[in-house]
Amino acid sequence: MKKKSIITLCFVVVCAILLNYVAFIGFNIAGFSYGGMFGETGIKKGIDLAGGSVITFQADSDAPTDDQMQVVESIFQTRMTNAGYTEARISQGEGGKITVEIPSVFETDQAASLLGDTAKLTFNDADGNVILDGATDIKNASYQYGKTSQTGSAQSYVQVEFNAEAKQKFADATKAAAARSSEGKNYISIQMDGKDISSPRVSEEINSDSCIISGDFTPETAQDLANKIKSGQLPFDMKVISQETVGAELGANALPTSLLAAAIGIILIMIFMVIMYRIPGLIADISLLIYVGLIGLAMGIFHVNLSLSGIAGIVLSIGMAVDADCIIFERMKEELKVGKTIRASVSAGFDKAFSAILDSNITTIISCVVLYISGIGAVTGFATTLGIGVILSMFTAIVITKFLLKQLVGIGIENRSLFYNAKAKKGGAEE
Known part of the structure; x- marks a missing residue:
């Protein structure tokens, strides 16, 4: 049992290190690759980081x-x-x-x-009467490149698709326009926000569920027009x-500075936990290392839009992760002081701390949801990273820390001085 627990603890530490390596640096093995949290497929930088x-x-x-x-x-x-x-x-x-x-x-x-x-698209006859309205008659629009019947040469154009009712209206309008060729009014004027885009001549009825808009377009302007039509009026x-x-320079300086501050904070927290809680503090540090790797991996995989406020949310969630461990360890200390064994104290400590940890994390998650729904800009970034962090911190505290402490108990450490120097009260009976 002792040997198995030692091997398990060592294995978890190695996995924690590998997890952080994958999360922040990435990997490339046998054709499978991931660029890490800051790679091209990782986080999206907000304006305060990327400019x-x-x-x-x-x-x-x-x-x-x-x-x-x-x-x-x-x-x-x-x-x-x-x-x-x-x-x-x-x-x-x-x-x-x-x-x-x-x-x-x-x-x-x-x-x-x-x-x-505004992007008000209309199809008008030669007298200025509106035949089709883009807001109600156009089903879709897309950028295309190729030969058109109007010029016979390859060019950029926009293809629009009509709904069923618009198809019939367009057929009637082109039939009427074709009949006015002797007046020179055999054309349909296509306008965007009152400005002519194209006025193609019509020689016969066009019974089709789509048409093209051509003109002096570049690929960019044709794509913009298609986007405007497609998005609505x-x-x-x-x-x-x-x-x-x-400036990009401001953003470039902000990210490494924030990351350095976060790294220093994590190291100081780890030192504090070891000083304050000794062996359990070391276990908390391993759990925290796993937490940092998990949040880095989650941020990269879900392509979170990271901003300075988002980094603040991550740092706050780290504090909550450590706070959960502190609650557990304080409950364990109370159990040790009344004379329980280390094994019994670990079990009872988790049982008594669970409700407090669950309540505090659930209320924080609810707050994050409210902030995300009602917030804007920096507020939503903060809510996103804090919410992800709180969920992961609850997992590491309740699952990882408990698992690691059980392995520690399995090693057979019975020296109470390694557990907060908690001395049993007189008259306390061990379980």
Whole structure:
């Protein structure tokens, strides 16, 4: 039993070291690779770590409602995702303001234009009558490159798909337009926010569930147009009122500084635990090492958007992990002082500490959920990392620490001075 417990403890320590190596440095074995928490497939850096741009928009409306602003935020999010700005953060302010943070992007004119335009798409006849409305008649839009019937040469264009009702309306409109060739009005005008994009000539009825929009497009402008059509129409224009740039150098300095501070804090905590709790403190340090590896792995695998506030959430969760161990060890100390054996004290200590640990962690998780749902920007980053950290800290305290202490008991250590110097009270009976 003693030999088995020693081997198990040594094995756990080796696994903890390997876990941290994989979590933060990564691996590449037989074609399977992972770049670690800070690799390309790991965390996404927030604007305060990676640098980037902050754009604030103001609604071009006298009294925008909350529902309208919610629609705007949703459309902004869709447009940013379609354009590839997957790490962008969007938050509402007061008075019809919306702020967009785009990490690692420093040229913001294109992003500002993409977001702020109403994107009202219409198909009009030669007399200006609206035939199709993009908000209700268009099912999808996509960027394409190839030959078009209008020019016969390869070019960038946008293909739009109609719903069933729009297909019939488009067929009727093209049939009517084709009949007006003698007047020179045999065309359909395609407009975005009142500006002509394309006015193709029509020679016959077009009975199709899709059409193309061609013009003087580059691949980028065609893709932007497709994104605007696909994401939907804003209820009003959003005007840019401020644009700021956060330098990449500031972010580059912030991350290593924060990581160094976190590492120093962890080392000091480990030293404190050994001084305060002796052998159990050493067990807590191994558990903490496993916790650090697990949170690094979780952050990387789930591609968490890490910001300075997120790092603060991780550090706080480390404190909660250690706090859980302290509660367990204090309960064990109380059991030792009344004369129980080390084995009995370990078991009773966990039983008595469990409810306190569970209650405190559950309430913290609930707080994280509330912060995440109602929070913005930095608040959601803090809530995300703290929530992940609390769940993992509860696991390491209740499962890992308990398992390691049982292995310690299996070694047969009976010297109470190695357990907080807890002396049995007179008259206390051992179990």
